[in-house]
Amino acid sequence: MQDVDIKTADGVLDAKLFQPEGPGPWPAVIFITDAMGVRPATQSMAQRIADAGHVVLLPNVFYRDAHASKLELKGSFQDPEFLKRIYALIGSLTPERQKADAGAQLDFLARHPSVQPGSKVGVTGYCFGGGVAVRMAANFPDRIGAVASSHGGRLATDSPDSPHRLVGQVKAELYFGHADNDNSMPAEAIQTLEAALKAAGVKYVSELYPGAHHGYAVDDSPVYQAQAAQTHWRRILELFGRTLRA
Helix, strand or coil: CEEEEEEECCEEEEEEEECCCCCCCECEEEEECCCCCCCHHHHHHHHHHHHCCCEEEEECCCCCCCCHHHCCCCCCCCCHHHHHHHHHHHHCCCHHHHHHHHHHHHHHHHHCCCECCCCCEEEEEECCHHHHHHHHHHHCCCCEEEEEEECCCCCCCCCCCCHHHHHHHCCCEEEEEEEEECCCCCHHHHHHHHHHHHHHCCCEEEEEEEEEECCCCCCCCCCCCHHHHHHHHHHHHHHHHHHCCC
């Protein structure tokens, strides 16, 4: 693991970079965390993707607020003040900021000697990061080859900039793993998303994880579910392994 800094229009985005052992170059994956940010659990997950043969960039998407080491995002979602702070951080990531940050990350990877030239980049996102990943693929359709969203929240809302309204711009193959118990992505929202995907004609899989709760894939989550997490690993590693080679 290597600490890296990426210059953006708004400052310096701190990130961690993971690489497989042995000679490269390799295709790249960007890992968008859940709302709790960069921490040991997400670093371990990024390393697992790297061990499967990918350069993995794990950005601190909340860098405008603080360096990942100083964010101190530990807390309970039952605490109204903590919840208010989390929602404020997520809300600060406007579509314009997301596009600018994604462009900076993609440019960084394109320049990196360990990244396979000409290969498309994969993106995996958790919680709100699922929507970030979809938006990235819509904004950079010729650079993103695969997107995986795991217990992604608010993927289909009434908002004019809802992620599901962007899928017609996407050229990547898409995977959605939905939690069966997820207030941020109820059954009607899943149906709306799937209707948009079908209408767009994109290649996708949308899968429901029975009995799973929002957060099932991340092992420091109180609702982590080992069986669902293992299924998620099989799905995303197969997707990236199949789609990202140049």
